[in-house]
Amino acid sequence: xxxxxxxxxxxxxxxxxxxxxxxxxxxxxxxxxxxxxxxxxxxxxxxxxxxxxxxxxxxxxxxxxxxxxxxxxxxxxxxxxxxxxxxxxxxxxxxxxxxxxxxxxxxxxxxxxxxxxxxxxxxxxxxxxxxxxxxxxxxxxxxxxxxxxxxxxxxxxxxxxxxxxxxxxxxxxxxxxxxxxxxxxxxxxxxxxxxxxxxxxxxxxxxxxxxxxxxxxxxxxxxxxxxxxxxxxxxxxxxxxxxxxxxxxxxxxxxxxxxxxxxxxxxxxxxxxxxxxxxxxxxxxxxxxxxxxxxxxxxxxxxxxxxxxxxxxxxxxxxxxxxxxxxxxxx
Amino acid sequence: xxxxxxxxxxxxxxxxxxxxxxxxxxxxxxxxxxxxxxxxxxxxxxxxxxxxxxxxxxxxxxxxxxxxxxxxxxxxxxxxxxxxxxxxxxxxxxxxxxxxxxxxxxxxxxxxxxxxxxxxxxxxxxxxxxxxxxxxxxxxxxxxxxxxxxxxxxxxxxxxxxxxxxxxxxxxxxxxxxxxxxxxxxxxxxxxxxxxxxxxxxxxxxxxxxxxxxxxxxxxxxxxxxxxxxxxxxxxxxxxxxxxxxxxxxxxxxxxxxxxxxxxxxxxxxxxxxxxxxxxxxxxxxxxxxxxxxxxxxxxxxxxxxxxxxxxxxxxxxxxxxxxxxxxxxx
DNA sequence: ATGAAAGCGCTAACAT
DNA sequence: ATGTTAGCGCTTTCAT
Numbered sequence: 001x002x003x004x005x006x007x008x009x010x011x012x013x014x015x016x017x018x019x020x021x022x023x024x025x026x027x028x029x030x031x032x033x034x035x036x037x038x039x040x041x042x043x044x045x046x047x048x049x050x051x052x053x054x055x056x057x058x059x060x061x062x063x064x065x066x067x068x069x070x071x072x073x074x075x076x077x078x079x080x081x082x083x084x085x086x087x088x089x090x091x092x093x094x095x096x097x098x099x100x101x102x103x104x105x106x107x108x109x110x111x112x113x114x115x116x117x118x119x120x121x122x123x124x125x126x127x128x129x130x131x132x133x134x135x136x137x138x139x140x141x142x143x144x145x146x147x148x149x150x151x152x153x154x155x156x157x158x159x160x161x162x163x164x165x166x167x168x169x170x171x172x173x174x175x176x177x178x179x180x181x182x183x184x185x186x187x188x189x190x191x192x193x194x195x196x197x198x199x200x201x202x203x204x205x206x207x208x209x210x211x212x213x214x215x216x217x218x219x220x221x222x223x224x225x226x227x228x229x230x231x232x233x234x235x236x237x238x239x240x241x242x243x244x245x246x247x248x249x250x251x252x253x254x255x256x257x258x259x260x261x262x263x264x265x266x267x268x269x270x271x272x273x274x275x276x277x278x279x280x281x282x283x284x285x286x287x288x289x290x291x292x293x294x295x296x297x298x299x300x301x302x303x304x305x306x307x308x309x310x311x312x313x314x315x316x317x318x319x320x321x322x323x324x325x326x327x328x329x330x331x
Numbered sequence: 332x333x334x335x336x337x338x339x340x341x342x343x344x345x346x347x348x349x350x351x352x353x354x355x356x357x358x359x360x361x362x363x364x365x366x367x368x369x370x371x372x373x374x375x376x377x378x379x380x381x382x383x384x385x386x387x388x389x390x391x392x393x394x395x396x397x398x399x400x401x402x403x404x405x406x407x408x409x410x411x412x413x414x415x416x417x418x419x420x421x422x423x424x425x426x427x428x429x430x431x432x433x434x435x436x437x438x439x440x441x442x443x444x445x446x447x448x449x450x451x452x453x454x455x456x457x458x459x460x461x462x463x464x465x466x467x468x469x470x471x472x473x474x475x476x477x478x479x480x481x482x483x484x485x486x487x488x489x490x491x492x493x494x495x496x497x498x499x500x501x502x503x504x505x506x507x508x509x510x511x512x513x514x515x516x517x518x519x520x521x522x523x524x525x526x527x528x529x530x531x532x533x534x535x536x537x538x539x540x541x542x543x544x545x546x547x548x549x550x551x552x553x554x555x556x557x558x559x560x561x562x563x564x565x566x567x568x569x570x571x572x573x574x575x576x577x578x579x580x581x582x583x584x585x586x587x588x589x590x591x592x593x594x595x596x597x598x599x600x601x602x603x604x605x606x607x608x609x610x611x612x613x614x615x616x617x618x619x620x621x622x623x624x625x626x627x628x629x630x631x632x633x634x635x636x637x638x639x640x641x642x643x644x645x646x647x648x649x650x651x652x653x654x655x656x657x658x659x660x661x662x
Numbered sequence: 663a664t665g666a667a668a669g670c671g672c673t674a675a676c677a678t
Numbered sequence: 679a680t681g682t683t684a685g686c687g688c689t690t691t692c693a694t
Contacts, residue, residue: 217603276577
């Protein structure tokens with residue numbers, strides 16, 4: 001049985017309340033007593049019980065994080081940034097690993113809620129809008145990475161239009177005009193990205209061409225097949241993310257289409273994969289660190305009820321140019 | 332303020348104890364009452380308070396997981412398997428994201444401990460052996476992925492010798508005899524892998540050649556440079572993991588060395604990257620699902636104190652052959 | 663500066 | 679089958 005405050009108090013010859021004060025670094029404790037108590041605690045290997053503490057104090061220093069897909073390294077990155085920001089802000093994190101199933105997300109969140117979280121960060125959630133809204137009525141929520149402004153729910157996200165503009169301007173600068181998009185599927189984040197693409201293509205007076213894919217290498221392969229069926233073949237492709245992009249590149253190269261000689265390819269996320277010498281994928285770098293900071297800061301506001309209206313923060317992305325994009329053939 | 336059991340009880344016109352019984356699906360409750368209570372709970376949006384519950388029941392259904400490096404997709408995979416196994420076993424998970432710093436690991440574990448975990452899964456921990464041992468005296472621990480038998484600490488891991496044998500036999504079968512190893516650095520898991528390589532090379536009567544690297548693409552690049560400095564160039568390379576392997580391949584190809592024509596390359600982890608068409612890396616597939624199951628099962632035993640002596644479970648790996656390995660030139 | 667006592671939301675005997 | 683009661687380990691008034 002783990003030692004309790006009581007054990008420490010007895011050993012130090014003081015009251016439980018005093019131990020409590022010492023453990024919380026309260027100001028009005030004499031240096032002598034403080035030392036005695038700390039030593040007793042140390043000798044006993046005492047650790048405060050966080051459950052009992054939050055039960056008594058009714059103060060919760062824990063945020064929940066719902067991760068949509070743990071096997072996607074990009075989320076690891078975003079999670080890392082949230083974790084760093086949370087630590088700076090003095091919050092613990094409770095993590096629930098999603099599995100790409102909307103229903104499962106809802107049940108994971110329920111578990112999180114039972115563990116008394118003060119707020120919730122949702123990384124690219126897939127749950128239905130109605131669930132999201134109900135949820136945000138229960139606990140302060142900030143979504144990272146979905147652009148759709150779900151009414152009443154805060155979000156921190158890339159500015160998809162600005163990001164798409166980065167891509168299209170880069171490609172247009174290389175002489176491309178026939179720029180296709182391989183999507184990330186029918187999910188909200190994928191649709192947002194597609195909408196950005198369409199908006200920017202329209203802006204540039206170019207004809208959009210959209211091929212269905214997924215946020216996975218397999219989805220990219222599917223998208224690659226879709227591209228190959230296009231006539232004429234586009235000279236450039238904006239893929240939904242890096243995994244999609246490498247799937248596309250795999251198919252193109254296998255069919256003897258040179259990248260970037262015949263077709264330029266751009267991904268999203270600037271993940272480790274994109275940076276591999278072997279891959280060299282030009283990619284939109286998500287402002288991952290900024291995501292974590294913004295989400296945690298916002299959550300802290302919401303918890304303190306100084307938040308005001310829900311809002312979506314759009315954080316600009318940047319383009320990392322590598323060897324998968326080049327001038328259009330014959331330009 | 333969130334509704335409590337008391338609120339539900341009042342609304343349903345029953346006692347708090349009955350609500351408690353209903354919430355825990357206890358057997359001896361009349362269907363009528365059960366319905367009444369559930370409806371009241373639902374109307375109030377009641378969620379049990381997990382802190383209060385575990386405080387009162389003294390039963391903790393939560394395991395902690397220390398992840399050594401969140402940005403490494405392989406850990407995402409392993410974590411996923413632990414999460415699945417934990418769910419099947421009815422445990423919640425509390426996750427602490429490591430940052431490759433041994434000191435930080437210790438403090439993360441302390442936080443985890445304060446949150447009343449019943450047991451701890453450590454994914455390739457870097458903390459010192461002494462810390463590990465002290466820790467395992469405090470709470471049941473199972474390490475995943477480090478082979479070194481830290482006295483008194485349970486582990487679930489690949490059989491590194493068997494894994495290396497898989498690699499060397501495959502390569503020898505292709506006519507290779509000059510097989511080098513690019514290491515994962517000076518950490519425990521890296522050393523274990525290296526030891527497996529050395530053991531198997533000795534077994535096969537082959538001369539080991541070891542080049543320092545890291546478990547990252549950059550480390551692989553460094554290893555690739557190291558290889559290029561070797562004379563003669565080995566005809567095959569066993570890299571410490573997939574990231575290392577792609578780093579190596581990048582350097583080799585950049586220097587005009589054909590893979591697998593001139594040099595065959597093998598990685599470890601069979602990660603998403605290895606499976607990319609663009610990469611096609613032959614790789615040792617870690618028995619990731621088995622890791623999660625074994626670790627959680629073992630932890631449950633330890634918690635129930637039916638564990639007995641600490642032991643290391645070695646789970647066999649398998650080799651996934653792709654296009655980065657081929658017959659030795661001229662064979 | 664320190665202690666006494668009440669109570670956080672829940673479970674777990676024990677009654678009935 | 680349901681209610682009563684006594685804590686779980688901690689924080690928090692309120693005294694002293």
